[in-house]
Amino acid sequence: MMHKSQLQVEAIHNGTVIDHIPAGQGIKILRLFGLLHTKAKITVGLNLPSVALGSKDIIKVENVRLTSSQANQLALFAPDATVNLIEDFGVVEKLQLQLPERIEGIFSCPNSNCISHNEPVSSKFKVRAIKGQVRFRCSYCEKSFHQDFMTF
Template structure:
């Protein structure tokens, strides 16, 4: 018999838990933070059942703690995610996410005609949330893009 309250992803002793990530965004978050290069153990759950989201992703990284600034960058892909810093299997601190107003040098502009592809300039985007979706507006070509079109 299966226990319905059984954890689907193992608890960690020390580190960071990023939960309530919209399904499909977990891999992007691993790339954005370079967590794959981390030598610590990482547990990733994709498309897990969620009452609030229907399905969600979760990332647990042992012996690694995100800063408040990194947590705010996380909001670019998962504005409603929770970031818990874990000590001795307990939540020591919860980081509150705030969407940054601008992001620079992280993404390439999806518009192939944008001057940022031909000139030696750092990419810049204004960031805003529209109906719980994050949108990026290029500083150079002034086109607006949904988060799914943004690449590193």
């Protein structure tokens, strides 16, 4: 039997904890930061109970510190996530997320007719939030896409 004070996901000594990720977005975030191909110790909790969200994902990465710029990229999939930097099992800094205005070279344009697929150019998107939903507008074809259609 689990007591309320017990952690469902193991604490880390040093590193980064990304909490309050909407359920189902954790895997996308692991891909975004290339964490699936790292040797860092990673603890992932998917569909954990959350008072605020109903259910949530959480990612703990041992000995990796996200920068503010990296944390802001999290806002693309989890605008209300919290990013805590951990030292000696304690939070030493909380990074505030801000949705970046532009992103480059991270996603492929979902429009198969976009020039970015046939030319040696880096993908570029303007980013904005509309009614709580993150939207991406391709700088080349100018089509707008919901976050669920964006691929790496």
